[in-house]
Amino acid sequence: MAADVGALYERDVEVGAIRQLLTDSKAGAGGIAVIEGAVGTGKTALLREAQRTAVTQSVGVTAARAADLESEFSFGVVRQLFEPLLAHEDTSQRANLLAGVDNPAVVMLDEVVAQHRSGDFAVLHSLFWLTANLSEKQPHCFMVDDLHYADMGSLKFLAYLVPHLDELACAVVATFTPFGSRQRMDLIDYITAAGNTRLLRLSPLGVDSAAVILRKRFARSGLEEAVTESLVKASHGATGGNPLLLTELADALCTEGVDLGKDYTARINELGPRAVARRVGLWMRTLSPQCVAVTRAVSVLGDGADLSEVSELADLTLEQTIQAVEELEHAAVLASSDSGGPHSALTFTHSLVRTVVYEAMPTIERGRAHHRAATILARTGMDTERVASHLLRTIPADDSETVVVLCRAAELALRRGAPDSAVGYLSRCLDEPPHGERRVEVLFELGRTLRLNDTAAATEYLRKALRLATSARREAEIALVLGRCLLLLGQSRGAMRVWTTALENTPESDTELIHHLQACVLSIPLYEPGREDMRLDILRLVALLRDKTPLSTLGGRLVNCVIAAHDAVIGDPRAVPRVLRALEDDQLIRDADADIALPFGWMVLISADRPEVFAHLDEAVAQAHREGSVSALTGALTYRALAWLRAGNLPEAEADARNAVHAVETVGTGLRRLILGPILADTLIERDDLSGAEQALDWVGVPDPPPEQGLMYYYLCSKARLMRQRGQVEGALQAASAAGQSFLAAGGQNPAVVPWHTESAFCLHRLGRTDEALTVAHEELRLARNWSAPRAWGHALRVAGLLEPDPAESLSLMEQALHRLRNSVARLEYAKALADYAAALRRRGKRAEARQHLDQALPLAETSDAVALQQQIVQEYKMIGARPRRFSSSGWDATTPSERRVSARAAAGMTNREIAKELFITPKTVELHLSSVYRKLGISTRRKLRENIPPEGLRDWE
Template identity: 25%
Template sequence: MSGTAPRLVGRRAECERLSGLVAAAEAGRSQVLVLRGEAGIGRTALLAFVAERAGGCRVRRAAGVESERELAFAGLHQLCGPLLDRGDALPPPQREALHTAFGLRPGGAPDRFVLGLAVLSLLAAVAAERPLVCLVDDVQEMDRPSARTLEFVCRRLPTGPVAVVLAVRDTDEEPRLTGLPSLRLRGLADGDAAALLHSTATGRLDPRVRDRILVESRGNPLALLELSRGLSPTELAFGGATAVTGPLDRRLEGEVLRQVAPLPEPTRRLLLTAAAEPTGDLALLWRAAGRLGIGPGAAGAAEASGLVTLHHRVRFRHPLARSAVYRSAAPAQRRAVHRALGEATDPEADPDRRAWHLSRAATGPDEDVAAQLERSAGRALTSGGPAAAAAFLEKAAQLTADPVRRTRRGLQAARAKVAAGAFDDAAALVVGVGEQPLPEAERGRAELLRGRISLAADRTDEALSQLLAVARRWATLDPRLARDAHLDAFRAAVSRGRTAAGPATRRVAEAVRGTPLPAGPGREDALLEGLAVLFTDGDPAAAPLLQRAVRGFLTGELPVDEAAGPVRLAAVTAASLWDPTGWDALTRRHLAAAREAGALGVLPSALEARALARVCAGDLAGAASLVAEARSVTEGAGIARASSAEAGLLAVRGDPDQAEPVLRSCLADALAHGEGHAVSTVQWARAVLANGLGRYGDARRAAEAAADPGGLGPSRWALAELVEAGVRSGDPRAAAAAFESLAAATRASGTEWALGVAAGRQALLSRGEDADALYREAVDRLTRTPVQLELARTRLLHGEWLRREGRRVDARVQLRAAHEALSAMGAGAFAERARQELLATGESVRARSATGPWRLTGQEERIARLAAAGLTNREIGTAVHLSRRTVEWHLRKVFEKLGVTDRRQLRRHLPEGPPPPG
């Protein structure tokens, strides 16, 4: 969810304490805290957490910089420089001390006591306007005068709305900031460390490797993150990575090399062998050492160095020490070690690890090893995901002398890289393949793959042209390949929507209908035929074909390449048919396949599709979790894209302050990339938001921009929004025209969702008993579906109509049901509409939060959960570092926001899942 504080794995207690510090400052009580710990333990991340939590405060930040340690007052200038405009009100001696320290006036070093008082006065003056939170990182690197002044200030911080958090790394130097309240950060617990490693790894890890990493990292978050961030699953699992991934690496590397240099040569080779074999298998290490002529005597010096222990398993002192040993060796030394490890590995028990080691030892083409790698890739696709398979195949291609085999393996590697989200790497592989003389069959596969890479990389126009050209060229030579190209072309055309030059979907449809079916058509062919009929002959002819095609994807195996294409298209088709069961099942299968395979190229879109399905089902909490996961995946992959699923989620929640910035960002992003389908989704979301808020003119304009009877998904749902907006904004002609298109599509679909939507919107255009009967039909049909959001909205429409008809008692029944459902979902604007209508019937109802329980602040949600768990106000105050009276004040706000009157009601009004950690 946009705007929420970051959730830090395993740091709940620390976040609680820091949140209490911010709350104290907001309540007018000064606080100081020193965060202590080793490099990488999470001090900076916790400072970022404080900054996010302190949204209602003024935040000033500073950090010690090694290169500025000799510049007196450089750190203090970072913190106080932007505040100097308040300095004119300080007493002259203090003002002069500040100006002298910052070089604004000539003079010698300012008096330390006067300067400290000046900083205290300056912070107090700023905090008088707004609570102030000062965050200072890496104090151990700060120039000494600044550090002394900050220590002086922290020991004398006056009572008032000021909080200071200082982070200091453990060093061999004299202790800093002694005597101040402090919090020592320890390594993460095993379970939390495993969760963090799992969240950052791009595929499955060998359990032996995972356990070894956890032991060696000792719960250090940065060690876990830096270790996995720059390495593929294959490099983590099999070793052989040489890239320096971060500053912690570089610091450790220098330390390790100083310790390794004086060791005897056999000991250095033993350490290198241990570093190259990531499972920590001691027996394997000694078998390989024997092949290298390393005797048992080398172990004593290795353990005496403190870098490694050689008992039941091989354990390095730190996982990055292992990689430093490996990187420091010459290439020839690494190759010799890998050959020994490969030859010492049992080919029956661990063929993949053997093949990987032998590949790292090769100096030229080696068909035997390449064949082993190709077999390993097949196993890796199911056990380690496409990234691991791609690594095996790419290495196999490099070791292949035969050009035809090399081409085939290179194309297989490129396909795996597309599934893994490595589009640039895939494109480079295809270019390399294209430079070789290709057999006809391989040329066709290469051309298809180029189109798929363009599509996956959001170059949709380019992809559409490439894919249609492939389909034309291979229609008679290879009908199966041509059909695959047509299916991908449909994906491109649907993505482009109305932004494509010309009717793109019809162009593809006509091309499909002019191509013969291949022998033995499968479910992809059924989907392709149905879509071709839809975009040439319309819904009545296409609906039965598409419904059968969707059912075909509900069972059977789901390879990752199908999850990337056909299943995604089938899910959009199900949504367009108002088929909630098919849509739910396909988005669930799509996501499960992407997660199971670790396919980063597929996972973000699978999460987004699933999130949108949960929004329509009324599960906004589940949708929010999926949106957050999608953001985590895309940010981890370095992809900066706005989320149309998040736009839909925020629109239904109904808070314009939260929704509008995301809607604008998504729309700009979609237009920049020429994604008409995403444009329609955003405009549909904007129409939902405006309808919820009763801004019907805005809703009509947004729905008109989104609505497209010939489109798929949200472009069709927008017709329903346009009917409501048109009626309510006084434009019955627009509403009637939209309903005509909506009725044709829903009639052809015939599902309860489709017919329920149609009946509810027709009721808006009807009068008297006809309207009442249509509303009742709509509610009856929608009750039999999982689409709870539409059901609640239809009850709201019916209740509004009943009240206007003067049937207050009947209206209350529908409005109460709507209000309870919409409030429980968190659909705040629609819930408020229902509440206002209930008030108009004479019923008293408490206001709930604008977006349900998610409108609670993090502090309020934590207190509410503790209260729901049975803690007293005094116990809650102890847990969150607040006074009993402050807890009481927060609980009164919680009760008002949630519309509850006692603690027993809290549990069912809070979203599922753990409380915010801060």
């Protein structure tokens, strides 16, 4: 059964690319080579050649082979790569490798068992550090065969690692065949599309190479003369130039015997497509019953099967099993480890042979074999997930022990940061099925787990759990999660119905649970304005709770966040102290499932220009990484992007918004698009990227015309701004008016939240309707004055000044705008006010004074990277007959927030690795930030940092 496909025919280009990859990785510029090809095209042979090359270049190698049977086993491939490395190190070396590695990754590697859940991001970041430490010790190469079978956790790790490989002395070489689940192929596509990925597609062999393979195979049987040109062409056509199929076809022909000069074209066409399967089938018939039993047992247990376990599953004595293995090794079907004895590890020499053996077993027999394998492995103390991986392939049989093991495996997978594996175990558990309260628990756990990454799928299981729940408290707990999912999917009526029913059934004594439900109910008019049937009852509840003493419990804090949001929307300044009390000490971020209510607290502080919000959002982003919640990360990044935008730091705003877009696409929440898309669009408009802004709004997915109900006001206001910039003034006015109607439907009056008045005013002015424009602008000014936040107030003053026909009144309004904005966090709005005031001075002939204000405006615009404003300012310089000054981007004020976060920690004595670990970035990113800070501060060493950072810069972090 030996299939000699190890020779590398026509693969010089691929071998050269891998050699270059390994050379680059030794120099600290790693990357990944992904070998794509059909089964039998020589991917594994090329991987072996890569391993030989790595050894000759003194590059360390660890290898893994993914298997279909273990595709649900959490981080199965990662464990193959890392566990042997750690096992062979002494205590001190292990400590060095694990330096900077958080507990979640150690949990995943079975070093300890944590008592908490760990999310994807925490584990992936820790595994990155383990990789960095390993490659620092010695240049290293990870090799993974059959990536299309890899578990989701391992694929996510590779996807996380790939963008950072170019800063490590580490390479990855992997093979895959383009088939598999959509989720797996999406991740593989992401990996292959990365900028530092070498995608090596293996093409079929040519006719000349096919002739060489055929002659070699026929020569072994003394039939080399039978290899005629017509036989070669027919064989090449039948197999498509696939090396494995060519070899197996030749073996099949030689086994049947050939006559010289006979035309075998028809027979070849019949054999070719089924060559391997037929070959294995013929070969299996010649085996002893013991050999057949062993091959089937190994195919069920998977690669690395323990010889003693194979013996028990095959129902053979150990002596019979060893004798059968020796025969199978001689036939090059199986390979065993060098350890010898009853615990040798057995593996098929080719995965395709294992597949044929496995699939030839009757379905019922396979299921029974897996159940028996699970029993054997459980008795020997095997990892619970490995036992569960077999139970996944059994036939449901109403077995309570299977339910227990699968639930335990799901819990362990969650602890290890592998929610995808947990979903697989829980889904199979439902088929067994569990009964009574256990079924409710499984459904609820499955829904909660799916909610991390797939909100829509989670609702199905949460609905079922809610229908089966037998206690009021359990109903309320399920309703909280289900309602959040429904609201995030834009189904506000369903969310309202679920939450109000739970409120009616929850005992009055359970005040904390009631507060959680109330916070959710109160949020609906803010997320889904325009539904008067729900809004009036909710507003009465808001009024009832508003005057009560703010509560310090988690539920009470959530209620206060939502009440504060209602107050902020109508422009009541009392919202700010209420939110500050609710958000103090970050308890909501750490302890509450608060993704519905917590963002309202951030919105209030952003609208009030409160600098404290950045610290809250930074902590929320870090916590989302630690927990591995994509949903929480989406919310934190979205509102941090909004905070950066309102403050005028456009590069940070765009970076956070784009990361949030990626997270939204992962978790599938449509509601977040309605907030995030406009934030990204407004950021790009300021950067003069109108096409990008249009794409951002298209990504939101709002139909044309937009619906009258729902969270439309952010989208419509942003659309109005974009259309006005493009000169589509009539359409812009319609969009701005529609934004106002949507905002008013939510009770909205505060222009710090939605400045639709000024958008309408600009449009009316350009249409020649000046009186109307002034009326609308002054209405916004009145509302902004009531709220009294600097950015909104200054913005309204500036716009009113621009539209005011009386020159003296115009200057007065703009001077007031400058006064309001001068010391605020809204540096971009301040730069706009300076530029517009300079233009007004220029029109009155005060060119020197105008230049002074332009000289202040330009560096602010440059720091903000506000391209559109920079162009406006440069044009103003030309109109006063002056050239823009060259400003040096130096000093602490020229540093970005990210640079400040990094440099403050460096000044406090943290190492680059410690900084990178805490901020969820890479050491190279830390180095880049520090280099930029050194340049801006005019220093050259780390020792000079602390004395060059102002006290407030250190105090903000310490």
